[in-house]
Amino acid sequence: MKILEVNLPQKKYSILIEKGILNNIGKEIRKIYKNKKIAIITDSNVEGLYGEKIIEILNKYDFQTKTIVIEPGEKSKSLHSAEEIYEELLDFEITRGDMIIAFGGGVVGDLAGFVASTLLRGIPFIQIPTSLLAQIDSSVGGKVAVNLPRGKNLVGSFYHPEAVFIDPDLLKTLDKRFLYDGMAEVIKYGCIRDKELFERLMTIENEEELSNNMEEIILKCCTVKRDIVQRDEKDNGERMLLNFGHTIGHGVEKSFGYKTYTHGEGVAIGMYNITRRSVEMNITKDKTSDLIKRILIKYNLPCEMPDIEKEEIINAVKLDKKNKGDRMNIVLLKEIGNAFIKNIDRKDVKLYI
Numbered sequence: 112m113k114i115l116e117v118n119l120p121q122k123k124y125s126i127l128i129e130k131g132i133l134n135n136i137g138k139e140i141r142k143i144y145k146n147k148k149i150a151i152i153t154d155s156n157v158e159g160l161y162g163e164k165i166i167e168i169l170n171k172y173d174f175q176t177k178t179i180v181i182e183p184g185e186k187s188k189s190l191h192s193a194e195e196i197y198e199e200l201l202d203f204e205i206t207r208g209d210m211i212i213a214f215g216g217g218v219v220g221d222l223a224g225f226v227a228s229t230l231l232r233g234i235p236f237i238q239i240p241t242s243l244l245a246q247i248d249s250s251v252g253g254k255v256a257v258n259l260p261r262g263k264n265l266v267g268s269f270y271h272p273e274a275v276f277i278d279p280d281l282l283k284t285l286d287k288r289f290l291y292d293g294m295a296e297v298i299k300y301g302c303i304r305d306k307e308l309f310e311r312l313m314t315i316e317n318e319e320e321l322s323n324n325m326e327e328i329i330l331k332c333c334t335v336k337r338d339i340v341q342r343d344e345k346d347n348g349e350r351m352l353l354n355f356g357h358t359i360g361h362g363v364e365k366s367f368g369y370k371t372y373t374h375g376e377g378v379a380i381g382m383y384n385i386t387r388r389s390v391e392m393n394i395t396k397d398k399t400s401d402l403i404k405r406i407l408i409k410y411n412l413p414c415e416m417p418d419i420e421k422e423e424i425i426n427a428v429k430l431d432k433k434n435k436g437d438r439m440n441i442v443l444l445k446e447i448g449n450a451f452i453k454n455i456d457r458k459d460v461k462l463y464i
């Protein structure tokens with residue numbers, strides 16, 4: 112088992128990575144939680160595959176469980192879903208001394224974490240991420256949120272879990288499209304911080320080799336994210352690097368009503384297009400966007416900007432959390448593995464799209 116400790120001024124927790132850890136989840140949770148009640152928030156796909164199993168394992172350790180199931184997909188990351196979950200949790204008579212488990216992909220993690228952070232002003236929660244994206248990104252770092260009709264993650268907070276349990280075996284049932292969706296955020300880490308990872312990803316020949324290297328990839332990504340979050344928990348500086356590709360990406364996701372592009376696909380388009388522009392502007396080393404395009408194609412990810420008005424993306428940028436008054440921060444690369452934050456006038460953002 113690989114263990115990463117997250118040490119923040121107000122919170123310490125562990126990320127445990129091990130194939131098959133779900134089978135020991137009762138024992139692991141008992142080590143950090145002594146009471147009885149656990150509410151498991153999951154989506155119907157994950158519940159269909161692993162719902163009975165997790166209940167059976169938890170029951171052996173004398174927990175009293177209730178499962179709350181949401182519809183899969185980004186549309187569920189809403190205040191409406193949060194309100195429905197609050198009602199179910201209150202019916203379960205949950206208290207601040209009880210525990211919530213977010214058992215699913217990034218949608219479940221963000222939504223369940225948001226609910227946990229707000230109901231009764233905070234109920235402890237555990238992340239058991241089941242998608243690749245959730246295992247390498249969303250379950251770590253404490254950003255929890257729901258969307259509003261006008262944009263992504265507009266209501267949220269920083270609220271850390273009590274622990275993160277990552278079982279790479281769960282990825283065996285993941286749809287290929289969502290495996291590659293997660294790979295977009297893996298590629299992001301390579302672009303911003305880890306040239307070696309980027310180059311390694313370029314050499315992987317097939318899905319079997321990817322799968323054999325998955326535990327290592329998860330550990331690497333969680334380590335990069337953990338280190339950045341420890342230095343800048345609240346997203347005031349270095350953490351903004353983790354948003355590479357997201358300014359355009361969130362706009363693309365939203366413009367298509369969250370139906371056409373997954374989060375990772377939006378980020379892929381964002382990483383390529385902002386880098387293409389910054390190469391043209393001589394900010395980024397020549398050929399960097401070509402390298403990004405090549406790796407995105409290799410992992411079945413889109414790179415070209417879809418047929419939408421530039422204005423749509425510029426409107427979405429108004430809601431970017433990296434805005435500060437009339438100025439905003441954008442994330443650019445000097446070259447692969449080396450990202451930086453550029454502070455620009457908001458009206459100039461059109462130059463980078």
Ligand SMILES: NC(=O)c1ccc[n+]([C@@H]2O[C@H](COP(=O)([O-])OP(=O)(O)OC[C@H]3O[C@@H](n4cnc5c(N)ncnc54)[C@H](O)[C@@H]3O)[C@@H](O)[C@H]2O)c1
Pocket residue numbers: 154155156157160183184185188215216217218219221241242243244245248249250251252253254255281282283284285286289292293296373374375
């Ligand atoms: N909080 C953060 O730091 C952070 C970071 C990155 C992304 N996000 C958010 O994460 C969300 C995207 O997450 P996602 O890509 O995991 O999407 P998702 O949660 O919708 O999961 C993708 C699909 O895979 C299914 N699934 C999940 N695990 C499975 C498994 N083991 N086997 C079979 N099917 C499984 C789900 O039911 C869903 O249909 C977005 O809302 C994004 O904004 C948050």
Ligand SMILES: O=C(O)C(=O)C[C@@H](O)[C@H](O)[C@H](O)COP(=O)(O)O
Pocket residue numbers: 248252254263264296346350351353354357432
């Ligand atoms: O953890 C972070 O910080 C990130 O930016 C990680 C991103 O991959 C993630 O999509 C995050 O939810 C984006 O946050 P937002 O602040 O742009 O809503």
Ligand SMILES: [Zn+2]
Pocket residue numbers: 248296357374378
């Ligand atoms: Zn992301």
